[in-house]
Amino acid sequence: MSSSRLQLGPYGIFLIVLLLVSVPLFFLILGSFSTARLPGDFSLSTMGLENYVKIYSDPGTWDIFVNTIIYVTGSVVIGITLAVTLAWLVERTNMPGKIWIYAGVPMTLAVPGMLQAMAWVLLLSPRIGFINKSLQSLFGLAEAPINIYSLGGMIFIEGLRLVPTAFLMLVPLMRGMDPALEEAAAVCGARPFSTARKITMRLLAPGLVAVMIYQAMTALEVFEIPGILGLPAGIYVFSTKIYAVIRSATFLPVYGQANALAMVYLFIALFTTYYYTRMISRVERYTIITGKGYRPRLLDLGRWRAAAFGLVVFYLFFAIALPFLVFLYTSFLGFLQAPSAAAFATLTLKNYRFLAEYGEVGSALQNTLWMVLITATATVVLSFFVSLVVVRSKFWGRKLLDQLAFLPHAIPGIVMGIAFFWVFLKIDFLPIYGTIWAMAIGFTAGFLSYGTRSMNAALLQVHKELEEAAYVSGARPWRTLWRIFLPLMMPSFIGVWIWVILHAVRIAGLPLILYEGPQNQVLSILIWNMWDEGYVPAVAAIGTLLMLALLLLTLAVRYIGFRRQLVQAPNL
């Protein structure tokens, strides 16, 4: 059966992606050679290699490379190890209390990084950190035992921050696996952990590599943790260097130099995508959902159940509950201060009152809701069709399409924002600038890399025989999509949709450039401006409410899902 039947307008999809990606890419590449003061002012007279010479002849840049490699590697190792463990425990084993992992792990996702970093400063700073102070008084230590302002501290915190995203990416993969091979291993006498290592992990390889690549790029790009925790100790990594150049003290940001630095991201993105494309070229090695007896079953952890549960409780307490408690506590403060009897005596509701009275909160929430819904839906739909072309079709440009879809992850949000800002001004016959649509388009381009990584991995697990059976039965392509792909890939669709919503809520770089006023102000801008103005306790109040809202949302979603599972398997 020819797979060409599933080529649903690959040229159209290619064109859409090309347009969405080429605009910021054009700005990134051309801008890296431009010495003009304003981005968008391209002319031959301002072109040259000056930015590259300035950046790459600086010996400090090479020191930063070393820091960055250690930082990214360490963060990804911590983040992926924890995420794989958690996803495996909830999806592939009979561990108790799973609903708390599903609900708890994503809680920090929508909270801006700067706020998370601030929470960890209050917990682990050598001067005011609550944990440090407690350890000092408990063991009579003269000095604080932990210094969050260090490379180790940055790695640890960024590693924890990577967990929720990786977890959400891995859960659908784990859920979609046929347990036939694991059962065969069990029959042959293999222990659960041995099976997990030798069977589960190997089957997961392509998906896992995609997640690791994505997370490595995220750790490379995100500047909040290294900015707040590294800079005070004089530790630069690549993202803080780019941020420092963009937000330097000079007249206007030196975008050309930032772009020249960001070309490293582009190079890494190209290299990893090439490597990844080669790896998945033999797709059928990794297909797990076939037409023959696909029925998920759980591994019995036996006496390890309690230990696994303990591990998860420790993680949830340390990575989620502690920062949440810090937000909660800070949200009742008049000004930022370490916990003490005096501080507790002055707790106030004024920050919540402030939010209730702050005129722009309501409109920002409404704008945010529409913006994230549009972005998430557009990302899911576009990513699915891109992945369908990439994974299933024989379209000549499928590899290029895959690489194009991944490249936006290499473009810093602010550069992306300026590129779209410029375009929307140029095409002012379309009333896009100043609306939430402007942000939705920019974000969709940015999140395409995540969406396609997840969809690629999920599609790889669906064996061709299922759609071939549909074709043989005379089903049209749209019916095949509706009856085969939609139900089988629903966890991935929902996963990507939720992930995009949570990330679009918290990211401020792109909206800061594309917003024009109250009519398209979103929550992240409100938070950013309030943070910038020093309303840290009020921002903590927003963080608290966001985390609670996420907890309730995921609890509700999971509760519905669990009730259905409980009916089918009452021993959960």
Add this chain to the structure above:
Amino acid sequence: MKMSQMLVSVAALFLLEAISSNNARAAAAPFPKATEEILKKLKLEPSILANTEKEHEVPKAWLDGARKEGKLRIYSTFDPGQVEVLAKPFKERYPFINIEYNRASHEDRAVRTLIAYKNKRILTDIITGLGGSYFMYKEIGALEDMRNIPNLKNNPPETVDPEGLWVGMHMRYWCMAYNTRSLKKEDMPKRWDELLTNPKFRNGNLAIANRPQLWALSLWKANGEKWTKDFLTKLFNEVKPQLRREGVNAILELLAAGEFNASLPSAEYRSFKKQQDGAPINYHCPEPVPTTVSEMGVLKGAPNINAARLFVNWFLSKEGQIAQYVADYAPPVHKDLRRKEFVPFADEIVPKKGAFRDPGVEVEIQPKLLAFWDELWMHSGGKRR
């Protein structure tokens, strides 16, 4: 006295009475209700605004034009809540103008507005805090000449651009804030050089923000290039401060929490507000006191030009200046309001020698300062610890 003479005298008396009572009415209730509330809040006598009605006299064409425009767009750094407070009297005076306010940091404001302007799109009518990007606005002719706005004359001459392209909207004094639990007043440096030698500020006990133009530029102008470069080099290399990526206001929060002993630069108005909130912080100015104004400009070709002129004129009036003070504690720039009661931490500022940063001079000095600063800032990191 003849009857006719008597009648004339009585008529004259009535006329005088009528004139004087009219005058009394004019003096008794000349300002909006919101202004009265502001005066009450600040415990100021209404006489402070006596004879200021002339400050609100504007050409009829501006009023007619603003009525047609019906709105005004402003880009600034005030909180929306503060704008609500400060603009109340303005809205009472000009109820036909609807203010669309947009808050953004300097980089976002400057870059967005400039790119759009070059693409023939005017995003705002009024922009404030032009700062370092002023020369670019000037270069592309993006700013309106405001010399026809009557209240520009209320400002001291050094706070108005000779070509009328910007005008100072309030004063700023960028000094230091300190945590009163970690430091005493006696620990604070009397002159800037003392900051380099006091061990209480060394090795991470002082936090600095990436905003040298706010304070070091004034010192460069007062003490010269060599002194400033030596000072900054020693500050980075010997004092080894914490480099903080947070904005100057978020840094104040960390200062209150005790994450460092002192912060640089900190403004009087924000430190005062934090102190009012109960934070254990105080404000201190080594001499000379870095002094500046925040600039305000109107974009050339602004669609709501008349409303913009009315707003700038009102903002520079005594009423406008007092209203912005009550919203933000920012010391007024109006010549008649440069008084101690309008300057938070006045004892740290008023008696001391100041170093005024003239935005016009910035064009010459600022690039050199910032290039030097960026090198120090960028090269204070990079090593693994």
